[in-house]
Amino acid sequence: MMINELGMLQDERKPLFSALATLVSFILAGFMPLIVYVRGLFYPISSTEAFTVSVILSALTIFGLGVAKVTVTKLNPLRSGLEMLLVGGLAASVAYVVGALLRSIVG
Numbered sequence: 001m002m003i004n005e006l007g008m009l010q011d012e013r014k015p016l017f018s019a020l021a022t023l024v025s026f027i028l029a030g031f032m033p034l035i036v037y038v039r040g041l042f043y044p045i046s047s048t049e050a051f052t053v054s055v056i057l058s059a060l061t062i063f064g065l066g067v068a069k070v071t072v073t074k075l076n077p078l079r080s081g082l083e084m085l086l087v088g089g090l091a092a093s094v095a096y097v098v099g100a101l102l103r104s105i106v107g
Helices: 015-040 047-068 077-106
Strands: none
Touching: 015 047, 047 077
8 A cells, every 4th residue: 555555665675784784883883982082091091182082073973974864865965964963962962961960969
């Protein structure tokens, strides 16, 4: 019915391939902000510098994911990247503020 009446295409993706692609994406994108801390295990870096570099790497990663998203959505790459950076930045800011508030409450 969905194919005949609504003109929708049948999903021909393989679930295992989609799951593996998602897993690899989560690992790679999630590891980007941690690179500076892993490097810090071998070459000492101050916590302020590490945090700053981690935030920059996170922003670049989120922007890059937004740009990569255009392969599916066919939208403007710059707009897509900035949109994802804005949404990701807001989410990260809220998480940071909540963490700081909980830290002040718990001690």
